[in-house]
Amino acid sequence: MSQPPRYFALRASVSGLVETSRRTGTWVCHPNAQKKLTDAAAAGATVVLVWFFRSGTASATNVFCGYGRMTSGPVPALKAHVPWDAPGSLGDPFAVEWLCHIEVPIEEVATALQTPSLGSLKDATELEPALALQIG
Secondary structure (H helix, E strand, O other): OOOOOEEEEEEEOOOOHHHHHHHHOEEOOOHHHHHHHHHHHHOOOOEEEEEEEEOOOOOOOEEEEEEEEEEEEEOHHHHHHOOOOOHHHOOOOEEEEEEEEEEEEHHHHHHHHOOHHHHHOOOOEEEOHHHHHHHO
8 A cells, every 4th residue: 555645855955966857857865865765665655855955155045946756766877877976975866757846045935834944954854744735
């Protein structure tokens, strides 16, 4: 029996990762984050991903980038075909389907939802379904 969907925040910390993901239909994250996602999928849940970008500049901009779903587990063979930065510290890429892509300052999203902590989410933080549905 399939479980209800589970929602996870994903953080892009390097400029261009979101565009690379949209272009290639893949995503990669640190091994601990990847384990959370693959465990949820293995338990039978649809894994819905909510992407955020945080620039590393002094004025650190947080942007909501969109959402999608995980469509495969890790695929090591994809590593050779996807130009991810820092490959040694990352897990294996997995397939994703982007369902919505929009760039909105996270402060606007947080204000609309009355949830000021959105900007401080860590990679692969599980989101409450009600909050995730409001974001999307």
